Amino acid sequence: MITAEALTKNYGTKRAVDSVSFTVQPGKVTGFLGPNGAGKSTTMRMIVGLDRPSIGNVTVNGRKYAEHAAPLREVGALLEAKSVHKSRSARTHLRALAATHSIPKKRVDDVIELTGLEAVATKKVGGFSLGMGQRLGIAVALLGDPQTLILDEPVNGLDPEGVLWVRNLARYQAAQGKTVFISSHLMSEMALTADHLIVIGRGRIIADAPIDQVIGGTNVPTCRVKTDSAEELMNALAAQDVQLTRLDAATVEVAGLDGRAIATRAMETGIMIYELTPVKQSLEAAYMALTQDEVEYHSHVGNPLTTANSGKQA
Numbered sequence: 034m035i036t037a038e039a040l041t042k043n044y045g046t047k048r049a050v051d052s053v054s055f056t057v058q059p060g061k062v063t064g065f066l067g068p069n070g071a072g073k074s075t076t077m078r079m080i081v082g083l084d085r086p087s088i089g090n091v092t093v094n095g096r097k098y099a100e101h102a103a104p105l106r107e108v109g110a111l112l113e114a115k116s117v118h119k120s121r122s123a124r125t126h127l128r129a130l131a132a133t134h135s136i137p138k139k140r141v142d143d144v145i146e147l148t149g150l151e152a153v154a155t156k157k158v159g160g161f162s163l164g165m166g167q168r169l170g171i172a173v174a175l176l177g178d179p180q181t182l183i184l185d186e187p188v189n190g191l192d193p194e195g196v197l198w199v200r201n202l203a204r205y206q207a208a209q210g211k212t213v214f215i216s217s218h219l220m221s222e223m224a225l226t227a228d229h230l231i232v233i234g235r236g237r238i239i240a241d242a243p244i245d246q247v248i249g250g251t252n253v254p255t256c257r258v259k260t261d262s263a264e265e266l267m268n269a270l271a272a273q274d275v276q277l278t279r280l281d282a283a284t285v286e287v288a289g290l291d292g293r294a295i296a297t298r299a300m301e302t303g304i305m306i307y308e309l310t311p312v313k314q315s316l317e318a319a320y321m322a323l324t325q326d327e328v329e330y331h332s333h334v335g336n337p338l339t340t341a342n343s344g345k346q347a
């Protein structure tokens with residue numbers, strides 16, 4: 034179990050993590066989500082003692098990371114900053130780490146096989162692709178067969194087979210009763226992997242709940258409607274709190290009204306609709322709704338077909 038209490042990190046005048054308290058439970062995969070710069074990596078780095086909290090504290094199974102006699106056996110971590118000698122081979126790197134914890138060479142061979150690194154195990158790490166580097170980082174995390182796994186963006190750079198493998202690995206480890214804490218920006222993948230989510234924005238926790246609750250909590254009724262009069266339908270449905278998105282010539286997505294309300298309005302205005310399909314809320318949509326006020330680094334290319342709170346067609 035990971036326990037954070039009023040955990041805070043200041044970098045100069047910047048408060049990267051702002052008094053966060055949470056527990057990450059064993060036997061579950063806990064996803065750690067948040068916009069760029071929200072404080073995910075800083076939090077993870079504090080868990081494994083790579084950054085010192087300015088205020089508060091964080092423990093793994095009741096102790097600070099540095100107080101564990103054999104930290105690699107207690108906590109396996111894949112973090113962004115890698116301290117790998119680029120001229121070393123993957124196998125040499127893993128063996129050197131294993132030697133610090135009296136981990137047998139056999140375990141090194143096992144994690145090389147487990148992470149699909151056999152073919153490049155003797156190659157210099159400096160020449161590794163992004164995905165191979167990630168696999169090596171995961172191999173390091175698994176080396177001590179730890180009770181707790183902390184993976185910061187583990188699927189970054191992995192091919193589809195690798196992404197699936199990380200998902201299965203995380204699920205398997207949790208099923209074994211281990212604590213698994215994963216950050217990711219890939220919502221579709223997180224939806225398939227996590228049981229529980231902690232969402233952070235500008236250094237503060239904005240959600241800490243089972244994934245179904247996070248998705249359901251921001252649920253806005255949404256339907257896809259097919260009609261030959263899309264523009265007229267959008268005009269008829271336009272209202273505060275209704276978001277209308279023209280998906281194609283004959284399809285409008287309506288968020289904020291249920292099927293009955295849409296059908297009633299269409300009938301009142303003499304618009305024929307020939308399909309009305311409820312859309313299940315996605316984790317991505319729930320995440321966007323949760324974090325819309327927390328994003329520091331906005332992109333400015335929107336969907337030109339989306340009109341919020343307006344019935345105008347783009």
Ligand SMILES: Nc1ncnc2c1ncn2[C@@H]1O[C@H](COP(=O)(O)OP(=O)(O)OP(=O)(O)O)[C@@H](O)[C@H]1O
Nearest residue numbers: 044047048049067068069070071072073074075076
């Ligand atoms: N060593 C540092 N010195 C100064 N500021 C830092 C340092 N590390 C992180 N920060 C700042 O702290 C904030 C949180 O950064 P952090 O890397 O934890 O975010 P994140 O949620 O992991 O973001 P991303 O999704 O982009 O990886 C950011 O504003 C970042 O610029």
